[in-house]
Amino acid sequence: MVQYFQQMIDGIWSIPINLPFTRFNRSLKASKEVQKMLKQLISEKRYEFENNLASSRQDLITCLLSIRGENNQELMSENEIIHNVMLIMVAGHDTSSILITFMIRLLANNQNIHAAVLKEQEEIAKSKSSGESLTWEDLGKMKYTWRVAMETLRMFPPVFGGFRQTVKDIEYGGYLIPKGWKIFWVTAKTHMDSNIFQEPEKFDPARFEDTSSLPPYNFVPFGGGARICPGYELAKIETLVTIHYLVTHFTWKLCCTDDSFSRDPTLVPTQGLPIQITPRKSL
Ligand code: HEM
Known part of the structure; x- marks a missing residue:
């Protein structure tokens, strides 16, 4: 599925003309394959669910299948389940x-910030016995590391914008945008506006020490309003846990000094991110 999934993603941001051998065409074909695989998975999960064989009710498909009406009929069609799963993926x-x-890259390029992250993470690691997992409380203590992540998201927002529709006529920058028009809001532009963030080109996690002074909708890596990213907390957990184990167990050096990146549609370092990584214990 990974291969089809990647092909599907590659064509999401392409000219929507369905001609053979185009990225768009390959993406549509790959999407069909992913849907076929999910269909198969759903029928297996449905069988497990209906026969009480499900080892865990916590997987997404089983959760969606378990949304039932009065007569135990499924409330989401198979197509809706497929597309919800694909959206989350x-x-x-x-x-x-x-x-x-991008945090790995920025930490390698900013030794003082790396040292401060390491200090915070080592204190947490020291409070744990060998093999003990991180807890929710531990994540709450990773305040500096999360500020580094926020600053990374400010400078390198993975999602560079999104669509909204105007619900009334609005005026912006001397232009009238009529009711009903589509607007594309651009995260990267807002985050690099020097009226909001002083010296926007400078990587400075300290700017997030006091977020109360930040006006609403000025820091929008996860979007905003009713459709704000519902994966925010999960993303935070994934990032903090990964960085915790990475900095406490390894050091790394970048093998490539090129800092450039492209958007296709998501951010990708132009040369990839080759690093030389060393376990800390062997240092
Ligand atoms: C650093 C990580 C992430 C970033 C920067 C991010 C960013 C965003 C942004 C900008 C949006 C559009 C919000 C809007 O229109 O206002 C969005 C939507 C969404 N995100 Fe995330 N996201 C992240 C991680 C995740 C994760 C881990 C999941 C789930 C596993 C997730 C699930 C979703 C879903 C389902 C939507 C669509 C919500 C809707 O349309 O109502 N995201 N995300």
Whole structure:
């Protein structure tokens, strides 16, 4: 599925003309394959659910299948379940991994910030016995590390914008945008506006020490309003846990000094992110 999934993602941001051999065409074909696989998985999960064989009711498909009406009939059609699962896969996969990728790069380039993250994470690691897992309370203590993540999201937002529709006529920058028009809001532009963030080109996690002074909708890596990203907390957990184990167990150096990146549609370091990684205990 990973291969089809990647092909599908590659064509999401392409010219929607369905000609053979185009990225769009390959993406549609790959999407059909992913849907076929999910269909198969759903029928297996349905069988397990209906025969009480499900080992865990916590997986997404089983949860969606268990939404039932009065006569135990499924309330979501198979198609709705397929597309909800695909939405979560698309929205949740590359986003968190991009944040972690860019944090790895920024920590390698900013030794003082790396040292402060390491100090915070080592204190947490020291409070644990060998093999003991991180807890929710531990994540709450990772305040500096999360500020570094926020600053990474400010400078390198994985999702660079999204669509909204105007519900009334609005005026912006001397332009009238009529009711009903589509607007594309651009995260990267807002985050790099020097009226909001001073010296926006500077990587400075300290700017998030006091977020109460930040006006609403000025820091929008997860969007905003009713459709704000529902995966925010999960992304935070994934990032903090990964960085915890990474900095406490390894050091790393970048093998490539090129800092450039492209958006296709999500952020990708132009040369990938080759690193030389060393276990800390062997240092
Ligand atoms: C660093 C990680 C992430 C970033 C930066 C991010 C960013 C975003 C943004 C900007 C939106 C659009 C919000 C809007 O229109 O106001 C969004 C929507 C969404 N995200 Fe995330 N996301 C992340 C991780 C995740 C994860 C881990 C999941 C789930 C596993 C997830 C699930 C979703 C879903 C389902 C939507 C669509 C919500 C809707 O349309 O109502 N995201 N995300």
